[in-house]
Amino acid sequence: xxxxxxxxxxxxxxxxxxxxxxxxxxxxxxxxxxxxxxxxxxxxxxxxxxxxxxxxxxxxxxxxxxxxxxxxxxxxxxxxxxxxxxxxxxxxxxxxxxxxxxxxxxxxxxxxxxxxxxxxxxxxxxxxxxxxxxxxxxxxxxxxxxxxxxxxxxxxxxxxxxxxxxx
Amino acid sequence: xxxxxxxxxxxxxxxxxxxxxxxxxxxxxxxxxxxxxxxxxxxxxxxxxxxxxxxxxxxxxxxxxxxxxxxxxxxxxxxxxxxxxxxxxxxxxxxxxxxxxxxxxxxxxxxxxxxxxxxxxxxxxxxxxxxxxxxxxxxxxxxxxxxxxxxxxxxxxxxxxxxxxxx
DNA sequence: TCATAACATGTTATAACATAACACCTACTT
DNA sequence: AAGTAGGTGTTATGTTATAACATGTTATGA
Ligand SMILES: [Zn+2]
Ligand SMILES: [Zn+2]
Ligand SMILES: [Zn+2]
Ligand SMILES: [Zn+2]
Numbered sequence: 001x002x003x004x005x006x007x008x009x010x011x012x013x014x015x016x017x018x019x020x021x022x023x024x025x026x027x028x029x030x031x032x033x034x035x036x037x038x039x040x041x042x043x044x045x046x047x048x049x050x051x052x053x054x055x056x057x058x059x060x061x062x063x064x065x066x067x068x069x070x071x072x073x074x075x076x077x078x079x080x081x082x083x084x085x086x087x088x089x090x091x092x093x094x095x096x097x098x099x100x101x102x103x104x105x106x107x108x109x110x111x112x113x114x115x116x117x118x119x120x121x122x123x124x125x126x127x128x129x130x131x132x133x134x135x136x137x138x139x140x141x142x143x144x145x146x147x148x149x150x151x152x153x154x155x156x157x158x159x160x161x162x163x164x165x166x167x
Numbered sequence: 168x169x170x171x172x173x174x175x176x177x178x179x180x181x182x183x184x185x186x187x188x189x190x191x192x193x194x195x196x197x198x199x200x201x202x203x204x205x206x207x208x209x210x211x212x213x214x215x216x217x218x219x220x221x222x223x224x225x226x227x228x229x230x231x232x233x234x235x236x237x238x239x240x241x242x243x244x245x246x247x248x249x250x251x252x253x254x255x256x257x258x259x260x261x262x263x264x265x266x267x268x269x270x271x272x273x274x275x276x277x278x279x280x281x282x283x284x285x286x287x288x289x290x291x292x293x294x295x296x297x298x299x300x301x302x303x304x305x306x307x308x309x310x311x312x313x314x315x316x317x318x319x320x321x322x323x324x325x326x327x328x329x330x331x332x333x334x
Numbered sequence: 335t336c337a338t339a340a341c342a343t344g345t346t347a348t349a350a351c352a353t354a355a356c357a358c359c360t361a362c363t364t
Numbered sequence: 365a366a367g368t369a370g371g372t373g374t375t376a377t378g379t380t381a382t383a384a385c386a387t388g389t390t391a392t393g394a
Contacts, residue, residue, distance in 0.1 A: 060379085073343095078381090086342095154317050207371075229351075248352065267380095
């Protein structure tokens with residue numbers, strides 16, 4: 001078991017929403033995308049995505065593997081990593097580098113350079129839009145360098161956590 | 168041995184410079200800082216910093232350990248991780264999350280939220296100033312969230328690598 | 335329809351990265 | 365002297381990720 005991840009609280013930037021709709025929408029979007037691109041949305045891939053979007057929580061590969069095992073799938077490491085790589089390649093999953101964890105994308109519609117806000121107390125993670133994030137990618141290209149991928153992660157404490165307890 | 172890191176080429180954003188001076192300056196700066204803060208710049212800490220600043224290359228903890236071993240220090244993992252944590256805490260070393268590697272800071276003078284440019288071919292890494300990076304932290308605070316630390320890493324291909332070979 | 339290529343999943347083993355827990359030593363404090 | 369804090373060393377283990385190979389499954393297209 002992983003000792004680090006036990007998220008439990010909520011903050012304003014982690015928007016409340018009707019998760020039934022959210023979940024169904026996400027599944028529908030990925031289904032449509034896979035259909036359009038002639039990719040297979042296999043039971044395994046569907047299950048991994050469902051595990052991740054179930055409660056918007058970043059999960060480690062081995063946590064995903066446990067969940068897969070509980071649902072009757074193989075739970076050897078390459079299974080999870082391969083599916084995660086695939087889903088990441090198509091923008092439906094992102095890796096949170098600071099947590100060695102994976103999270104379902106919150107806006108798979110548009111191509112994006114996601115930024116993440118991570119509460120180090122509750123470990124909730126929000127994927128924020130570049131504009132909302134306070135970070136602007138003024139120029140995607142550094143001089144003499146072609147940027148292909150950006151990683152932006154902001155770690156701190158959300159209001160709920162900072163007001164809830166003595167630091 | 169680590170198979171991933173074998174950097175060898177050079178790009179414009181990775182500025183050429185008199186590394187003898189650079190090295191000596193860096194050592195002097197860290198010495199002064201430690202003196203001022205009443206911290207111990209022990210042989211071990213000095214050696215780790217020297218290993219890292221030696222050629223401005225990100226090194227994995229186990230590469231650092233090998234180097235320590237070669238220089239007569241203990242090379243069990245906690246040795247490296249402890250010293251690295253200490254040097255990071257004081258801003259003289261940064262971790263490159265995308266590489267699980269550590270690099271000596273390029274501007275330890277001012278407190279900074281470093282951004283890194285990483286060539287995925289030669290694996291050279293440049294620590295760039297926020298302003299030069301094309302990324303601006305317009306507002307360090309997200310609504311309802313206190314940002315304590317930001318991770319910004321831009322991965323791509325440097326001019327030298329992209330012009331050097333067929334992709 | 336049969337070969338074949340490409341994709342998908344499964345398995346074993348191992349590599350790579352990181353920390354826990356405890357021991358020992360030194361320097362400083364009271 | 366006894367106590368405290370900091371630094372280093374050691375053993376063991378925990379956590380994250382990939383290599384290599386086997387098997388099954390799904391297009392494709394002679
Ligand atoms: Zn939801
Ligand atoms: Zn996304
Ligand atoms: Zn230099
Ligand atoms: Zn720096």
